[in-house]
Amino acid sequence: MMAQPALALALPLRLLAEAPGVSAAQVIVDHEVGDYRDLDALRAITEGCAVVTFDHEHVPTDHLRALEADGVAVRPGPDALVHAQDKAVMRERLGALGVPCPRNAVVADTAEVEEFGFPCVLKTTRGGYDGKGVWVVRLAADCTEPFETARRSGVRILAEELVDFSRELSAIVVRSPSGQAAAYPVVQTTQLDGICHEVVAPAPDLSEELAGQAQQLALRVAGELGVTGVLAVELFETRDGRILVNELAMRPHNTGHWTQDGAVTSQFENHLRAVMDLPLGSPAPRAPWSVMVNILGGPEPDGEGPGRLYDGYPHALARDPHLRVHLYGKESRPGRKVGHVNVYGDDLEDCLERARHAAAWFRGDLGNESE
Known part of the structure; x- marks a missing residue:
């Protein structure tokens, strides 16, 4: 991209x-x-x-x-x-910087997890993504798989508190070697089986104060860590109105795919501008609302290439001429991210309906029913 x-x-x-x-x-x-x-x-x-x-x-x-x-x-x-790359290194550095994070500790065995306290989340410190290498554990017996996985891959296990959050947010910023930085609107993200499923920009009903805090936090982290390019800071919004850092990604990120069509300058272009130390483009949104919904592979494998996904074009594009479709040329397998759709406009509910319908149509969830 x-x-x-x-x-x-x-x-x-x-x-x-x-x-x-x-x-x-x-x-x-x-x-x-x-x-x-x-x-x-x-x-x-x-x-x-x-x-x-x-x-x-x-x-x-x-x-x-x-x-x-x-x-x-x-x-x-x-x-x-x-x-x-390393969640334990991240937690130690963010803790030293006073960045709000879930309570956490590196644990060597089940006994140390019990001392940390159930329920909690166990993560491999390296190599995990899209829900892989992450387990919610409530009993000692639940710890067997995480530690066996860690032993096989030669990584450590990080225990984190199971945060009682109201929703997940993402703050994406971009920073150049010369120190210029830009912040995109804070977005709301929805996960499905550990995979980013839907993004709404900006996050609905997020106060200006909390949105500003999230952007400033992301900009501060980018500066303190010396990041060049895009930094995505995935956040928990707690039920008592705080934000906690969940994960960091130093690359164009799924929660920023909406910017391809919904922002003046996409995260992909700004990443290139940043790493080349060119002046950054505006991160401003093109419309009041943007919605990105991932297209996940359906229940049956679909052979090599996008195959059946192309069959979704006539209906989806005719139904919504403003729809933007991005397919990845991947073999469609159950649960695999094979593309995404972007919609932007003045009405959030309308954007949500259009994006969800199009993604479901490409996935095959709507069959061939007529409108």
């Missing part, structure tokens, strides 16, 4: 793809297939590049430091990115 704004800005992209035919390789001609854990592959693909950036946080920290030692501009740098 960075390819289109890169083309408009005349910024050539080179890609290290994890497999042939993955989404980015379908649109970035200059690509090689390789393993991001292979330092030689990283050195080969980055040779001659002005800047290196990421679409996930899993590149080994030591490899990034090796690239920096070779003179490669890595943005965000490893000293910043490690806070999105």
Whole structure:
């Protein structure tokens, strides 16, 4: 999704793809297939590049430091990115900065979880995403799988309090090496089976005071950690009106996909501008409301490529000429994110209905029923 704004800005992209035919390789001609854990592959693909950036946080920290030692501009740098790679490192640093977070502790075994207190959330400190590597545990017996997973993968387990939150929010900011920064409206996010399902921008009924706090917190974290590019700060809004930091992501983030069509400058373009140290674009919304709904794979696999998803175009686009559809060229598998739809306008309920209908139609939940 960075390819289109890169083309408009005349910024050539080179890609290290994890497999042939993955989404980015379908649109970035200059690509090689390789393993991001292979330092030689990283050195080969980055040779001659002005800047290196990421679409996930899993590149080994030591490899990034090796690239920096070779003179490669890595943005965000490893000293910043490690806070999105390792949840324990993140919690320790945010705690030292006085950033509000859930109560947490690294735990070595079930006994330490019991001492921490049930119920709680256990997370692998590295490698988790989209609900993977996260468990809600209420009894000692629930701890078996998390610790077995940690042992197999060689990571630690972080225990966090089970927060009684009213909703989840996300504050996305972008920061350049020269220190320029911009903040997008704080959004409300809804999760489905641990996967971001729906985003509403701005978050409905969020007070200006709390929205300002969330934006200032995200900007402060970006500055303190030395982030270059997009930083997504996922937040809990508690029932007593506070905000707590849940997760950090240092890349264009699912909770910011609405900006492709609903903001003056998308998170993808601003990420490119930031890592190239170009002046940032306006994060202002184009309309009072924007809604993003993810298209998840239906109950049955659909073979190679988007397949049946293309069949959704005639109905969805004819029903709503203002609808914006983004498909990823992925094989449709149950629960997999294979695309998203964006809608923006003056009426929130109308935007919600249109976006939800379109996503359900592409998923196949509505069958072939007529309007």
